[in-house]
Structures are given as C-alpha cells and as structure tokens.
Amino acid sequence: MKVLVLGRSGQVARHLQELLPEAQYWGRAELDLAKPTGVSAAIERFRPSVIVNAAAYTAVDKAETEAELARSINAEAPAMVARAAAALDIPLVHISTDYVFDGTKVGEYVVDDACNPINVYGKTKLEGEQAVRALAPKSWILRTSWVFSEHGANFVKTIVRLAGERDELRVVADQFGRPTYAGDLAALIVRVIRVSESGERLPYGTYHAVGGSVTTWHAFAQMIVKSAIGQGRVGRKPSVMAITTAEYPTAARRPQNSALAPSSELKPFAIDFDWSRGLARMMQLLAPPVR
Numbered sequence: 001m002k003v004l005v006l007g008r009s010g011q012v013a014r015h016l017q018e019l020l021p022e023a024q025y026w027g028r029a030e031l032d033l034a035k036p037t038g039v040s041a042a043i044e045r046f047r048p049s050v051i052v053n054a055a056a057y058t059a060v061d062k063a064e065t066e067a068e069l070a071r072s073i074n075a076e077a078p079a080m081v082a083r084a085a086a087a088l089d090i091p092l093v094h095i096s097t098d099y100v101f102d103g104t105k106v107g108e109y110v111v112d113d114a115c116n117p118i119n120v121y122g123k124t125k126l127e128g129e130q131a132v133r134a135l136a137p138k139s140w141i142l143r144t145s146w147v148f149s150e151h152g153a154n155f156v157k158t159i160v161r162l163a164g165e166r167d168e169l170r171v172v173a174d175q176f177g178r179p180t181y182a183g184d185l186a187a188l189i190v191r192v193i194r195v196s197e198s199g200e201r202l203p204y205g206t207y208h209a210v211g212g213s214v215t216t217w218h219a220f221a222q223m224i225v226k227s228a229i230g231q232g233r234v235g236r237k238p239s240v241m242a243i244t245t246a247e248y249p250t251a252a253r254r255p256q257n258s259a260l261a262p263s264s265e266l267k268p269f270a271i272d273f274d275w276s277r278g279l280a281r282m283m284q285l286l287a288p289p290v291r
Contacts (some may be wrong), residue, residue: 003193004048006031006081007055010118012095014151015186016054024048033073039080044087050193052106053081053132056125056177060099061251063120070120075127081247091138091204093189098145098177102124108214110261111143111206119252129206140192141206142185145260146220148278149182150285156218159224160286163234169225173218177258178210181278185209188271195269209264211273214259218242223276227283 003020007013008027017025024046028034035057043051057073078094078277086094097124100115119232132139148156162169188209192202216227221240228234245254262273 001087001193002049003052003054004043004050005054006033009065010054010056010058011147011149011152011154011182012046012186012189013054015149015183016052016189019140019186019190023052025109033077034069035273036072036076036080039077040084040087043048043081043084045148047088048090050091050093050195051081052189053078054095055204055247058121060119060121060254063123063124063204064251067120067124070124070125074121074124075131079131079135080091082132082134082139084212085138087269089138089269091140091193091195092132092136093140093142094128094132095185096141096143097122097125098143098257098258098260100129100143101255101258103257104173105257108259108261109257111208111263112178119257121252122255124178126224132173132227138204140202140204142208142209143206143260144185145177145258146179147182147185148179148282150282150287151182154226155179155220156282157280157286160228160233161274163225163238163278166238167236168239168241169221170243170248171218171221171247172248173216174244175254175256175258176216177211177273178214178215178260178262179220179279180210181275183281184211184271184273184278188266188269191271202269207266208260209263209266209273210260211271212264212275212277214277225281227279229282233283233286252283
C-alpha cells in the first residue's frame with residue numbers, strides 16, 4: 001500500500017508518522033497547498049494507492065484576516081486533492097472539524113445536521129468537505145474537535161504552561177464540545193485504510209470521530225491542571241476560574257455548542273476515543289518540564 005499523507009508537522013500527521021513510517025509525508029516543501037494549482041498533477045505523478053489529507057489552515061482567529069489563504073488551504077487544495085483521487089480511482093481520507101456547525105443546537109450534532117459555520121475557518125473547512133464529497137466518490141470525511149497531543153501547539157500544552165506561571169487561570173465555561181487525542185484519530189485512519197486494502201471497508205461517507213463525555217474548556221482545563229500537578233509538572237495549584245465567552249473576546253466567533261455525536265459506524269474499528277484516557281497518555285508522553 002503506497003500511502004501519501006499531506007501534512008508533515010501537524011498533530012495528527014506526527015502520530016501517523018509513528019504508526020505508518022513507510023508512508024510518504026509531504027509538507028510545504030514537497031507540495032505547497034497555499035498554491036493549489038499544481039496539486040492534482042503532483043499527486044497523479046506520484047500515483048499513491050490512498051491519500052490522507054491531514055493538512056489544514058487551523059489558526060481560527062488569524063483566518064478572519066487571512067481568509068484567502070485559509071480558503072486556498074482548506075477548500076481549494078482539498079478540491080484538487082479530490083480530483084486527483086478520482087482520476088486515480090483511489091480512496092481519500094479528509095479531516096474536518098466541529099466548526100462547520102453554528103453551535104445553536106440543543107444536544108449533540110449528528111452527521112446529517114445542517115451546517116452553518118460562523119467563522120472563516122469553519123466556512124473554509126465546510127467548503128473543503130463539500131468539494132471532497134462532490135469530486136471524490138471514494139472518500140471518508142472524518143470530523144473531529146478540540147484536538148490535542150504531545151506534539152505541536154494545543155490547548156493542553158498552553159494550560160500546563162500557564163499553570164506553572166500563574167496563580168489564577170480564567171477559562172471559558174460556556175462552550176461545549178468533545179476533546180480528541182490526535183493519536184486516537186491517527187489510529188483510526190490507519191485501521192480504516194488497512195481494512196480498506198484487505199477488501200473490507202468502512203462505507204465511504206462522513207463520520208464524527210470523537211468520544212468520551214461532552215465537556216467545556218473550563219472543565220477540561222481543570223482536569224489538565226489536576227493531571228499536571230499529580231505528575232509533578234506543576235508545583236503550584238492555580239485557581240481555574242470559570243468565565244463566559246463574552247469575557248474572553250476573540251477575533252473569530254466560536255460556536256457555543258460544537259459537541260459532535262460519535263458515529264456508531266466507527267465502533268468496529270476498536271478505537272477508544274475517550275479523551276480522558278487520551279489526556280492521561282499525552283501527559284505521560286510530554287517532555288519533562290524544564291527546571
């Protein structure tokens with residue numbers, strides 16, 4: 001199986017490198033997705049047997065002022081990738097986001113709920129989804145949310161750092177969702193494409209790759225701080241204060257509720273998406289704090 005992974009330095013891609021070292025990983029040097037024009041031709045020349053698009057523009061607030069760049073990477077480039085997958089008649093795995101929803105629903109979002117993104121990042125990711133769906137018949141779209149990992153920059157690492165610097169942390173408590181450990185998402189991708197190669201496969205379509213309980217950023221931060229203290233990564237015990245979204249203004253609006261309902265079709269792949277277990281694993285693997 002000749003696997004091409006687009007994206008090299010992102011959280012999911014870093015985990016894929018551990019699980020699929022034989023795959024080809026293309027970063028910006030090999031294929032600049034900010035310039036989508038040559039994407040299809042480059043992939044068709046390489047002739048992979050499956051593509052994983054783990055690349056994205058994920059700076060949610062910066063996207064408000066860099067809309068064209070976000071659209072190039074999140075919408076136009078996936079369209080070109082999908083064209084190549086269709087031309088080669090091969091499967092494509094595409095990662096999407098909870099931010100395709102507006103957050104007004106009471107309860108968890110299921111796959112078929114109407115999308116209505118409220119920020120540029122979400123809009124461009126939805127456009128990417130739509131392009132993949134329309135152009136690549138053999139595609140899996142995996143929506144996920146609040147991704148964290150021992151690799152790269154993310155909310156967990158930020159909270160651990162701030163907990164070691166401050167006596168009080170102020171964290172939004174009125175936004176709801178499900179965190180996702182990037183290692184779990186990478187493991188699912190590997191199982192999906194390997195089972196596909198053997199002839200038994202997950203039906204092509206859109207899925208919510210999440211698990212564990214619905215939480216808030218504030219409750220998540222509390223668990224992170226507790227874990228960091230328990231492991232001796234943080235010497236002090238800061239107060240974790242609950243605040244409202246209105247008290248923490250950002251350039252991009254966030255959906256108040258972006259909790260995705262886990263897709264039951266993913267259960268046979270035996271991936272435990274319980275984010276609390278993922279958090280415990282990440283904390284064990286984090287580099288030791290600098291003394």
